[in-house]
Amino acid sequence: xxxxxxxxxxxxxxxxxxxxxxxxxxxxxxxxxxxxxxxxxxxxxxxxxxxxxxxxxxxxxxxxxxxxxxxxxxxxxxx
Numbered sequence: 424x425x426x427x428x429x430x431x432x433x434x435x436x437x438x439x440x441x442x443x444x445x446x447x448x449x450x451x452x453x454x455x456x457x458x459x460x461x462x463x464x465x466x467x468x469x470x471x472x473x474x475x476x477x478x479x480x481x482x483x484x485x486x487x488x489x490x491x492x493x494x495x496x497x498x499x500x501x502x
Contacts, residue, residue, distance in 0.1 A: 427498070430467035432476070435494045437465040439483050454482050 440450060447465075451458035456475065463469035464479075480487055 425470070426467075428494075429470045431494050431498050431501075432471075433465045433467035435490065435497060436479060439485055439490075440465070443483055450479070450482065454478055 440447070447458050447461050450456070450461055456478070460469070461479075464471050464475075477487065480490055
């Protein structure tokens with residue numbers, strides 16, 4: 424379950440970033456999170472601490488409840 428959740432959080436983060444028109448390097452520079460680390464999150468290769476997720480969602484101006492609703496919907500649609 425954990426790996427699946429990490430995967431879907433990553434996919435949603437990548438979609439948000441692309442929808443907002445940012446490259447990973449842009450997000451890294453603005454948030455001070457390493458670009459390789461962001462890539463690992465987006466690819467589901469690494470889990471993240473909640474404060475990092477909150478920092479990214481704040482940067483994207485995305486509500487955390489909305490974000491996890493989208494993650495949940497994505498998980499339901501792919502099962």
